[in-house]
Amino acid sequence: MSLLALSLAEARAGLAAKDFSARELAEAYVAAMAEARPLNAFITETPERALAMADESDARRARGEARPLDGIPVAVKDLYCTRGVLTTAASHILDGFVPPYESTVTENLWRAGAVMLGKTNLDEFAMGSSNTTSYYGPVENPWRRAGDNRPLVPGGSSGGSAAAVAAHAALAATGTDTGGSIRQPASFCGIVGLKPTYGRCSRWGVVAFASSLDHPGPMTRTVRDAAIMLGAMAGHDPRDSTSAPLPVPDYEAALTGGIAGLRIGIPKEYRADGMPAEIEALWRQGAAWLKERGAVIVDDVSLPHTRYALPAYYIIAPAEASSNLARYDGVRFGLRVPGESLEDLYEQTRAAGFGAEVRRRVLIGTYVLSAGYYDAYYLKAQRVRALIARDFTEAFARVDCLLAPTTPSAAFAIGEKSDDPIAMYLNDLFTVPADLAGLPAVSVPAGLSADGLPLGLQVIGRAFDEATVLRAAAALEAAAGFTHRPSFRAGDR
Amino acid sequence: MALDKATVARIATLARIRLSPAELEPLAGELSHILDWVEQLNEVATDGVAPLASVADIALPMRDDAVTDGNCRDAVLGNAPAAAKGFYTVPKVVE
Numbered sequence: 001m002s003l004l005a006l007s008l009a010e011a012r013a014g015l016a017a018k019d020f021s022a023r024e025l026a027e028a029y030v031a032a033m034a035e036a037r038p039l040n041a042f043i044t045e046t047p048e049r050a051l052a053m054a055d056e057s058d059a060r061r062a063r064g065e066a067r068p069l070d071g072i073p074v075a076v077k078d079l080y081c082t083r084g085v086l087t088t089a090a091s092h093i094l095d096g097f098v099p100p101y102e103s104t105v106t107e108n109l110w111r112a113g114a115v116m117l118g119k120t121n122l123d124e125f126a127m128g129s130s131n132t133t134s135y136y137g138p139v140e141n142p143w144r145r146a147g148d149n150r151p152l153v154p155g156g157s158s159g160g161s162a163a164a165v166a167a168h169a170a171l172a173a174t175g176t177d178t179g180g181s182i183r184q185p186a187s188f189c190g191i192v193g194l195k196p197t198y199g200r201c202s203r204w205g206v207v208a209f210a211s212s213l214d215h216p217g218p219m220t221r222t223v224r225d226a227a228i229m230l231g232a233m234a235g236h237d238p239r240d241s242t243s244a245p246l247p248v249p250d251y252e253a254a255l256t257g258g259i260a261g262l263r264i265g266i267p268k269e270y271r272a273d274g275m276p277a278e279i280e281a282l283w284r285q286g287a288a289w290l291k292e293r294g295a296v297i298v299d300d301v302s303l304p305h306t307r308y309a310l311p312a313y314y315i316i317a318p319a320e321a322s323s324n325l326a327r328y329d330g331v332r333f334g335l336r337v338p339g340e341s342l343e344d345l346y347e348q349t350r351a352a353g354f355g356a357e358v359r360r361r362v363l364i365g366t367y368v369l370s371a372g373y374y375d376a377y378y379l380k381a382q383r384v385r386a387l388i389a390r391d392f393t394e395a396f397a398r399v400d401c402l403l404a405p406t407t408p409s410a411a412f413a414i415g416e417k418s419d420d421p422i423a424m425y426l427n428d429l430f431t432v433p434a435d436l437a438g439l440p441a442v443s444v445p446a447g448l449s450a451d452g453l454p455l456g457l458q459v460i461g462r463a464f465d466e467a468t469v470l471r472a473a474a475a476l477e478a479a480a481g482f483t484h485r486p487s488f489r490a491g492d493r
Numbered sequence: 494m495a496l497d498k499a500t501v502a503r504i505a506t507l508a509r510i511r512l513s514p515a516e517l518e519p520l521a522g523e524l525s526h527i528l529d530w531v532e533q534l535n536e537v538a539t540d541g542v543a544p545l546a547s548v549a550d551i552a553l554p555m556r557d558d559a560v561t562d563g564n565c566r567d568a569v570l571g572n573a574p575a576a577a578k579g580f581y582t583v584p585k586v587v588e
Contacts, residue, residue: 098572199549238556241554242547245551308533308536312531315534326509333572336575339584343509351511360520360524363501366508367524370504382544382546383542383543384537384539385545386543387539387542421526422530
């Protein structure tokens with residue numbers, strides 16, 4: 001069996017048994033990254049660093065000092081700052097930015113022994129659902145429709161991470177989820193994507209998009225791998241004032257025990273108008289699978305404000321983004337376009353440095369925060385957000401988890417939906433509510449569309465109850481038995 | 494809410510993003526389209542509902558007012574597009 005085909009848990013066992021070395025595993029992934037270059041999943045490859053870290057890992061293991069993730073090659077979304085390695089947020093405005101510091105989450109991964117492969121492509125500043133807004137060009141989904149060779153989007157914004165994991169160019173990856181940016185690309189690429197509870201993984205050193213909504217989390221091939229990755233990434237961080245001062249449970253141990261008696265709610269408002277019948281059918285199938293395994297299905301759960309989540313999000317997220325992105329002024333780091341005056345330098349730099357979608361959102365955010373509109377838009381959206389969070393609190397008085405589709409469609413072609421921002425925003429219809437409420441949610445590949453593309457189902461749970469969410473997701477994964485293969489996978493030839 | 498070109502120009506100035514005159518019209522259309530769509534929030538009764546700014550259910554942590562970082566001028570300036578003698582350099586703003 002090829003090293004690339006192993007899951008993270010299997011690779012960990014192989015390394016522990018000395019079936020192969022971290023160096024051999026890293027070499028296989030460095031070659032896989034190169035083979036997968038046509039997907040454009042990576043902005044920066046760091047093969048020398050990967051091999052050096054692998055050698056250190058082998059040395060630790062030889063001394064009997066192996067750590068939980070020792071020798072596991074992972075890719076990092078290029079929104080996480082990495083010391084000494086170009087960090088772009090897929091934006092022109094961060095040209096040449098090499099952080100002198102490391103994000104807490106990646107620091108945690110390296111401390112656990114993981115090996116860094118490189119930095120993955122994304123939508124610019126994580127704003128997008130298709131990975132087509134990147135200054136470094138679109139990412140291709142390793143999947144193609146049956147009988148149709150057009151390249152498809154991997155979803156976004158963590159599209160490079162999703163494509164790399166699905167194409168076996170990384171064993172696992174980090175992502176961030178602000179409106180669905182981990183779960184939607186995971187669904188489009190046939191992998192597992194976990195958005196933890198807000199505050200579970202530190203945001204320190206992650207380029208800020210919308211601070212009250214940004215959730216770092218793992219993207220993996222299996223639910224067990226997501227549990228392992230989350231255990232290494234999570235933890236309290238004094239440098240993030242919203243980081244939860246809570247102990248991190250053993251998520252992998254929590255996968256055992258089954259789901260007998262677990263109460264799973266089916267939120268009726270997630271039946272969107274015009275939802276494809278195959279997605280509705282897959283959702284019903286998912287509920288049936290969980291029921292067969294002993295869960296109690298509660299099919300009249302209501303989250304009445306669901307349809308207002310997306311418009312509330314498209315006020316709150318741009319408002320926070322317009323504030324966060326004010327720091328990119330051309331003075332202290334990144335791109336500088338010279339001007340006649342300092343004011344002119346700011347305006348020229350920001351016009352040249354931001355792409356169309358980022359500019360659109362900064363302008364919307366500036367408008368809804370401006371004098372005279374703040375109450376009508378921004379405070380109104382925050383009040384609706386409170387109602388959305390309350391809907392979930394009331395639902396979780398009756399059920400332990402919710403089951404819903406991850407996305408209202410399968411992956412689409414590059415260029416489709418790009419002329420209407422709102423058509424693009426609708427991708428996040430089912431993922432945005434859990435971001436607004438800060439709840440843990442995981443997407444699991446559950447089946448194929450009629451034209452052969454992966455479709456995900458998501459499990460949403462109570463705050464800080466990732467353990468139950470992962471256990472339900474593992475049951476779903478076992479029942480679905482998703483073993484379909486994308487059109488492109490490194491090491492297949 | 495339909496935004497006119499003058500309003501878009503004013504927002505762009507607030508946001509410090511230079512727009513060419515030709516960009517104002519299409520942006521006014523796009524932004525108005527988005528604002529029309531978000532206005533469905535007015536259907537929701539929110540009287541007496543407190544705005545939710547963050548779901549982090551924790552008190553803002555306090556720490557001693559002590560220096561925890563610093564002495565890293567060269568690392569900070571390492572990313573500067575232009576610097577001289579330990580300072581950022583910017584265009585002359587005072588004649």
